[in-house]
Amino acid sequence: MTLTAPELDELVAADAAQHRVLTGDRPTGPLHLGHYFGTLANRVRLQRAGVDVFVLVADYQVLTDRDVAERLEERVFGLVADYLAAGIDPATATIFTHTAVPALNQLLLPFLSLVSVSELGRNPTVKDEIQHSRQDAVSGLMFTYPVHQAADILFCKADLVPVGRDQAPHLEITRTVARRFNERYGPVFPLPETLLSEAPLLLGTDGQKMSKSRGNAISLTTPPDEVARLVKRAKTDADRHIAYAPETRPEVSNLVLLAALAQGRRPEDVAAEIGDGGAAQLKRVVTESVNEFLRPIRARRAEFAGDPAQLKAVLAAGNARANEIADATLAEVKAAMGMDYMR
Structure with missing residues (x-):
């Protein structure tokens, strides 16, 4: 389900504290205006309204279209600086990385059993990313990217996900995974709603999709x-x-x-x-x-950016909270699947 801005405002106004948002970006370069008007502005607005906001630095997913994760440390902390500059408040938001939260990534395994190869192959966002990939051959990580994103969203049981229109198909995979898990093993996950911004797809200076990798973007820096x-x-x-x-x-x-x-x-x-x-x-x-x-x-x-100690502290605090929640969710998933026999 996709929410309009008025519907979202009504939902949040009723009880902001009962909602949780998950969103994030790959640390492949500076965030640009497409990111800002597509999702960042929504994240800030929801946080200020009292919604619990989780922001993922998707460092594992750098490898979806690259053979190696170059300059990763620089780009991870640069991304955190972008978030803070855009208005994300680490006092209330949880900013964390994939690589620091093992239980989140472990959810990928049971989730992959809930979708078919053909369903993944039909995903238009994956097709577009494959077309513009830097790799000679498509990796398994690229192909399963939507299911990994489902783990990102569902590990913290987010019910609201702000995205650009081009990312909306990923949310359908997440909803499919959540629905099928609940039907097969019992109610564990919410079905997250898609939040589209008022500017769902801002084109780059060449008239194509604005993208860091295509050199057509105006970054925040x-x-x-x-x-x-x-x-x-x-x-x-x-x-x-x-x-x-x-x-x-x-x-x-x-x-x-x-x-x-x-x-x-x-x-x-x-x-x-x-x-x-x-x-x-x-x-x-x-x-x-x-x-x-x-x-x-x-x-x-x-x-x-001039205070790297502060950026590290922001990530350390966010990673600690994300781990606590991911461990609890994974334990719940194992119990529902009957795989907690070593407790």
Whole structure:
């Protein structure tokens, strides 16, 4: 099930404390604006509303499309700095890593028995990742990525998962795993709901999906002159009049949307304001809007990145809590499956 923003607000307003969110990212490079407007803003909003938020640094999943996990330590702590700069509060949120929580990863084994090879092969997100993989051959980790993500979500019994639209099929696998486990072994897991942001898929500067690996993203750390360069080379079209029409003018509309999100306004209003100013005026507005939006985030991130001891302490505290919960969930799973005979 997918929740709209009003439905989510109503659900959280009724009793925020009874809900738990799980979300996260692979430490493969700096987070970008697609991440921020796609999921990060939702994480911060839910945390501030009183929801229990778990944020995963998915370090094992770096290997889904890479032979080795390069510069992993640097990127893990860089990702934590991104989270803190974006507004995630470690005093209430749980920020943790895959590699520090063995019981979470052990859930992958029973979960794999609940889905078929054909079901995994039909997953559109996996197909897209395979197409853009850096590997010569598809690894088993890449193929089973949605089930590993199900373990991420279900180990803490998260019931709300903020994602971009391209990640929504993974949530269907998670719901399938939870439902089949409950039917086969008894009620253990909730069926998590999908939370789509108001900007579910922000395109990159080349008109394709914004991605760290495709070199078309504006990261949270991109300096002002680099933002200007990336926006300047972004695709538009030949029509001088600027309008927000995602279906017929996707590249122009994506730039309008980017400016509108950075300004906190409706894209239709931003487009109307630019009017016949053409692509040059549109790109000036986008550059100024994005740089103004990123200015405080850049400053906060530089401060956090300059204190590695604080970043390690954040992860240590998060890993401790995640382990406590994962151990309890794995024990419950073993009991339900009749595999706790060595207790």
